[in-house]
Amino acid sequence: MSIERYLQGVWYARRPPPWWLRLLSPLYGFLVRLRHALYARGWRRAQRVAAPVIVVGNLTVGGTGKTPFVIWLVQCLAELGYRVAVVTRGYGRSHSRRVTNDVLRVDGSCRAEEVGDEALLISRRAQVPVYVCRDRVAAARAAIADGARVIVADDGLQHLRLARDAEIVLIDAMRGWGNGALLPAGPLREDPSRAARATAIVVTGEGDAPLAPLDRPTIRMQLEGSVLWPVNGGGEGRALMALAGERVHALAGTGNPARFFATLRQARLEPIEHPFPDHHRYVARDLEFDDGLPVLMTEKDAVKCQAFAPENCWFLPVSARFSMAEGRSLLGRILMEARLLDILACPLCKGPVQLVKEEGGAVLVCRADRLAYPVRDGIPVMLEEAARQLQPTDPLLER
Numbered sequence: 001m002s003i004e005r006y007l008q009g010v011w012y013a014r015r016p017p018p019w020w021l022r023l024l025s026p027l028y029g030f031l032v033r034l035r036h037a038l039y040a041r042g043w044r045r046a047q048r049v050a051a052p053v054i055v056v057g058n059l060t061v062g063g064t065g066k067t068p069f070v071i072w073l074v075q076c077l078a079e080l081g082y083r084v085a086v087v088t089r090g091y092g093r094s095h096s097r098r099v100t101n102d103v104l105r106v107d108g109s110c111r112a113e114e115v116g117d118e119a120l121l122i123s124r125r126a127q128v129p130v131y132v133c134r135d136r137v138a139a140a141r142a143a144i145a146d147g148a149r150v151i152v153a154d155d156g157l158q159h160l161r162l163a164r165d166a167e168i169v170l171i172d173a174m175r176g177w178g179n180g181a182l183l184p185a186g187p188l189r190e191d192p193s194r195a196a197r198a199t200a201i202v203v204t205g206e207g208d209a210p211l212a213p214l215d216r217p218t219i220r221m222q223l224e225g226s227v228l229w230p231v232n233g234g235g236e237g238r239a240l241m242a243l244a245g246e247r248v249h250a251l252a253g254t255g256n257p258a259r260f261f262a263t264l265r266q267a268r269l270e271p272i273e274h275p276f277p278d279h280h281r282y283v284a285r286d287l288e289f290d291d292g293l294p295v296l297m298t299e300k301d302a303v304k305c306q307a308f309a310p311e312n313c314w315f316l317p318v319s320a321r322f323s324m325a326e327g328r329s330l331l332g333r334i335l336m337e338a339r340l341l342d343i344l345a346c347p348l349c350k351g352p353v354q355l356v357k358e359e360g361g362a363v364l365v366c367r368a369d370r371l372a373y374p375v376r377d378g379i380p381v382m383l384e385e386a387a388r389q390l391q392p393t394d395p396l397l398e399r
C-alpha cells in the first residue's frame with residue numbers, strides 16, 4: 001500500500017491517528033505558524049505584482065472541487081471583459097524530468113507530463129492563458145507581461161510569497177477537516193481558523209461533514225455533470241443516464257476518488273471502483289479490461305489518456321454550479337475585494353471606465369463613449385444595451 005493511501009485511511013477514519021503521527025503534527029504546526037509570522041512581521045516580504053491577485057485554495061490536502069471552481073471563476077471574469085490568466089504550481093508533472101523554475105505557458109499542444117493534469121484541464125476548458133511555475137510570482141509576472149490584467153492563483157493559499165487581494169477557501173463537503181488534525185496525522189495544511197480571513201468560503205459537493213469551529217456563513221457549490229465524452233477525442237457525447245443500471249469500470253486518479261464513484265452511483269450506475277493516486281500517470285494497461293464493460297473516468301484522468309484510450313472509454317466533465325443568488329454574491333464580493341471594478345475596460349472602446357458611486361448603487365462611466373454601465377448586486381453589466389447614454393453636461397462625466 002502506498003504512503004498516500006495509508007495516510008488517507010488514517011485521516012478519514014473514525015479512530016484517532018497512531019501516536020507516532022500525532023507526535024509530528026505539532027512540529028508541522030509550528031513551521032506553518034513560523035512562516036506566517038515571518039511574513040506578518042515583514043522579515044519576509046510578499047511580492048506584489050502589477051495586477052490584482054485572487055487566490056483559490058484549500059486548507060486540506062486533496063480533492064475539493066478546486067479545478068471546476070477555478071474554471072467557473074475565470075469564465076465569469078472573462079465574460080465580464082477581464083483579461084484573466086491562471087497561475088499554478090503544475091501538480092502532477094513528471095518527476096523523471098527535473099522541475100525547473102522556468103515559467104511554462106500552457107496551450108493545446110502541451111502534454112500533462114510537462115505542465116500537470118490540472119493546468120492542462122483548466123487551459124482546455126476555460127480557454128484562458130495558464131502559466132505553470134513552482135514560483136507563482138514569476139508565473140504571475142509572465143502572465144502580466146503577456147497582457148493579463150487579473151491573476152487567479154490556483155492552489156496558492158499557502159504560497160505566501162505572492163501578495164494577494166482576495167482569497168477563496170474551498171472545503172470538501174464530504175470530507176470536511178477529516179480527523180481535524182494537522183499534517184501528517186490529519187489532512188489539514190493549516191488551522192481551520194485561517195478561513196476566517198478569507199474573502200469567501202465555498203463548501204463543495206454533496207455531504208455534511210462538520211466544519212466546527214468555523215462560524216462564518218459559507219457558500220454552497222454543487223458539481224454537475226451529465227454527458228459522457230469519448231476519451232480518445234473522437235465521436236459524440238452520450239447521456240450518463242443512458243448507462244443507468246449498468247455495470248461500468250470507474251477510474252479516478254484524483255484527490256478524492258470516492259466522490260467520482262458516488263456521482264456515478266447517484267446516476268444509478270453500478271461502478272466497479274478503480275481508485276488511483278492523485279495525478280496518477282496512466283498507461284494503456286490501466287484501461288484494459290477483458291469484459292467489454294464501458295470504462296468511465298474523470299476529465300482530469302482523460303487529459304492523460306487521450307493518446308491511447310480505446311473506444312469504450314468515456315469521461316465525465318463536471319462543472320461548478322451555484323444558486324443564482326449565491327453565485328452573484330460570491331462574484332460581487334470577489335470583484336469588490338480585489339478592486340477589480342477599477343480596472344474594467346469599456347467593451348466598446350476598450351478604454352478605461354471609472355467607478356462612480358451614485359444614489360442607490362454605482363455605475364461605471366466611459367467618458368469617451370459617454371456611457372454609464374450599471375453595477376447590479378455588485379456585478380458590473382458591461383453590455384452596450386444595458387448602459388445609459390449620458391448627455392455631455394451630465395455631472396457623472398465631470399468626476
Ligand code: ZN
Nearest residue numbers: 346349366369
Ligand atoms: Zn468606451
